[in-house]
Amino acid sequence: MRDFHLPGRSPVLAGNGLCATSHPLAAKTAIDILQRGGNAIDAAIAGAVLLGICEPHMTGIGGDCFVLYSPGGSDEVRALNGSGGAPAALDAVQLRAEGKAVVPLRSAEAVTIPVAMDAFCHLAENVGILGMDALLAPAISYAEEGVPVAPRVAADWGANVSALQGAAREFYLQDGNALPIGAMFRAPGQAEVLRRIARDGRDGFYTGEVAEDMVETLRAAGGVHDSEDFAQAACFETTPVSSSYKQIEMVQHPPNGQGATALLLLNILAEFDIAAMDPWGAQRLHIESEAAKLAYDARNRFLADPDHCARLDHMLAPETARKLAALIDPRRAMPSPASLSEAVHKDTVYITVVDRDGMAVSLIYSIFHPFGSGIASNKFGILMQNRGAGFSLEAGHPNELKGGKRPMHTIIPGMIREADRVTVPFGVMGGAYQPKGHARFASNLVDFGLDLQSTIDGPRAFADGGVLKVERGYPDAVRQQLAEMGHRVEIPDSAIGGAQAIRIRADGVLEGASDPRKDGCALGY
Structure with a gap:
């Protein structure tokens, strides 16, 4: 139980249904849907x-999603892959011939076909x-009437104005400036798109005027997308992957997501006595960071479109x-494994409902x-993702850019089973941090017996690009110890993930928790 003398959040308890997500209006909408008789998928x-x-x-309807869900009355976990591929006419050979070593972040070449819708x-x-x-009625209403910009959203908006280009600056800026806190x-344009989807289903988005708007905008920006790329876009059901960490089973979405990275990281950590360490001390951080370097190096080598991911079992x-754990020196940091050119990101939203x-x-x-690629469709203002920046341009790499192929994704939903019972749906935002965040979430629960809110609230660190980013929640003494072990330590400009x-x-009671690093909350009824 937390110390009520100090600032913090209590877990939210409810008996009928609960939602936890990164914005209060979305949490409230999900609960309203449950109270109207919808199920957790609806919400x-x-x-x-x-x-x-x-x-x-x-996020937005120009993006992708991954979903894990467990039907009511069942402990089976099902997976749905809502990610799209590169346009059929695009190939890494073309970009290499133009002298490019990576897919440009803010380009039409980085726009894969959105499949979330x-x-x-x-x-x-x-x-x-x-x-x-x-289900779309609440978003249509808010899109028309407006949503007041929340504090964390305003901070992120202001920091990324330069990402927006062309028509996107008209749709997502006011007089060329970011929207401040409280601005509506x-x-x-998106309200109209959602009305068409409500009436016509997926065809309201992937065919007709809406699809034409996206295709014409992308082609004007140098893309090779066509109407068939959108008409043929489709999600697909798949089989989750999992592994055990002590008394829990961690369930992840399979590739092309990076969930397997979290499983490998937990498998490495299982070779150490994490529970005997100070939960907020330098030793635990050091072992986690070294294990993450190795797990992420494996991710960069192996993970890709499921049709091209041949080393998942390995x-x-x-x-x-065990072999990777043996490479870790408990007293000294290793040089970062050579990283590939795949881009990583910081922005994602997550929602869980029971x-x-x-x-x-x-x-x-x-x-x-x-803001994705920074490209918004000219008529409706649909921001297009730049998920194609996650491809490699290295010839022969499993994640090499090819037409129709899905890139390696950083976004991963998670679930925990205990004694074959689904007990904890959860997610950790933060781009590349997500597998590390999933592993720490599980370790906080299992190794240190923290409740959900305390598990989320605890300070974070992440070895990224040769720098160990350590939040201000850690004391300077911990940073000094890590530096003495050979880590290059910095305090990040913004909090790590959410x-x-x-x-x-x-007993059937639902317990929800939401990260104070975001604007959101947990709500129940």
Whole structure:
């Protein structure tokens, strides 16, 4: 239990349904959907689409999603891949011939076909209850009437104005400036798109005038996208991957997401007695950071489109983790493994919902970098993701850019099972940090017995680009110890990531937690 003399949040407890996400209006919308008789899938879709209006720099209908969900009354975990591929006419050979070593972040070449909306339509039709017209109504209303810009959103908006180009500056700036705290952000063009989807389903987005708007805008920006790329875009069901960490089973979405990285990282950490360490001390941070370097190096080598990911079994094999753990010096930092050119990002939204029947949903949804590619469709203002910047241009690499191929994604939803029972749907935002965040989340719960909110609140660190970024929540003495071990230590400009989670307790009560690093909350009824 937290010290009530100090600032903080208590876990939210509810008996009928609960949502935790990064914006209060989305959490409230999800609960409203549950109270109207919708299930957790319905609530997650309604909340997620609204997050694209509340946090447009992080997500939107021009992006992708991954979903894990467990049907009510079942402990089976199902996975849905809502990510899209590169346009059929694009190939790494072309970019290499132009002298490019990486896919340019703010270019049409980085825009993969958005598949989140197809995934939402698929789930609403096959798993949900209320139908897309009901689920999109809240976002349509807010897009027309406006949403007041929240504090964390305003800070991120102001820091990324330069990402926006062309028509996007008209849709997402006021007089050329970022929207400040409390300013009303309206998106009437997106409201119209959502009305068409509510009426016509996926075809309202992937064919006709809306698709033409996206294709024409991208081609004018130098892209090779065509109407067939959008018409053929489709989500697909897949099989989760998992591994055990002490008494829990960590369940992740399979490639092309990077969830396997979190599993490898936990497998490496299992070779050390983390529970015997100070939870907020330098030794734990050192071991985690060294293990993360190795796990992320494996990610960069192996993870890709599922049709091109041939080394997943090797990556998740226990003997692989043992061999990697043996490379870690408990007293000295290793040089960072050579990183590849794949870009990493900081911006994502996450939503988790559990309903009164026990259906649990873990959904993550993103346009990749802040404001994605910075390209918005000229008529409707749909911000296009730059997920293609996650491709490699190295010839023969599993993640090499090819037409129709999906890039390695950083976004990963998570779930925990205990004694074969789904107990914790959760997610950690923060781009490349996410596997490290998933591993620390699990370790905080298992090794140190923290409650959900304390697990999320605890200070964070992340070895990124040869620098160990250590939040201000750690004392200077810890940073000094890490520096003496050979780490290059810095305090990051902004807090690392964000997280939300729900615990389904054995007594049926739901316990929710939401990260104070974001504007969101957990709400229940």
